Amino acid sequence: MTARGRRGPEQLLADIRAAAVEELCLVGVGRLSMAGIAQRSGTARTSLYRRWSAPIDIVLDALEHDFPQETVSPGTDDLRGDLVRALVSLAEWTTTPTARAAAAILTERDRHPELAEALYTRVFDPKGGRFTRTVLTHYAEHGHIDPSLVSDVVVDIGESLVLKHLSDTGNVPTHAHLERIVDHAILPAVGLPRRRTCPEEDSRNPVS
């Protein structure tokens, strides 16, 4: 219990972030307001201004907080597994409210280019830039793949195919589809043999 009421500070912050994201998805970038976020989160507008100078800062704060950080498993013997897990993180994130907020910001890129820019510099870039880049860079640095093959195009293959599948079908790719993206597109691009589609092999690790 705090002086503010029933919510602790953590819960209050979570509620404000969620309210900002919901508000953006409902009214769009152009009509996002501190008043709207204050009302939706049951907070005073003055409290919001104590921490943030503009409503979009609350949205970016929510995105920074919720956007997944790609990780590498201990050691360097599971490139395929690490790549699949990176794409699973992305696929799971696409189903969250913050992903819809990110899409809303990108839709408004022409009218508000500075917000799209902020999305990249404050949210995406600090978390690795794009999914699979952290993993590919790690394995290249440890001599498991040729670093010269890890180009800007190659680190974008996985994320591109996941987002395209979502946009084409309206559905998040299944785990099996994410594995096929890794096997058919990413591994060959970094010079590793493509795994043949063979269901009983799918649980084995091709690089260990």
Added chain:
Amino acid sequence: MTARGRRGPEQLLADIRAAAVEELCLVGVGRLSMAGIAQRSGTARTSLYRRWSAPIDIVLDALEHDFPQETVSPGTDDLRGDLVRALVSLAEWTTTPTARAAAAILTERDRHPELAEALYTRVFDPKGGRFTRTVLTHYAEHGHIDPSLVSDVVVDIGESLVLKHLSDTGNVPTHAHLERIVDHAILPAVGLPRRRTCPEEDSRNPVS
């Protein structure tokens, strides 16, 4: 000169298609109307109903008319060139008004799933489904690449990377970037050696 006035029938049809596309981009799928298209194209609403039963049919007609058809050069000795040309067609199309209309339809997928469906079945699928698929299938059928490597994931690599670049940067990829997509991602996925980045080699043909 026709009985209708100054425009010949070809020009009239072109004007009506352009008006439908503009109107969609301005008002969105939900408020698209025959009246709006009639006014914008300087046509009577009754004339429109003689050919189309709903305003969205005019938009789909415009898309069918303008969407590029991927082609293969004579013979089978320029896989790389054909792939690059397929991606150039896509990149050029993304700058047209019909591409904005397609994006507007996909943005409204949740509210109007039948329109997104029609976009695929009437426009994209008859023209090859996705750019590079026609080329890859052609070279696979002629024994230049292993047909088992030409999976749904692989035929989507090029289009995914082009659209992702557009969405990340707001810019259409340069010709050099399209070549890098082919060299770094598509050729390795169909079992061909990746070309090293070497500017003076870029005009040579790696498969002839």
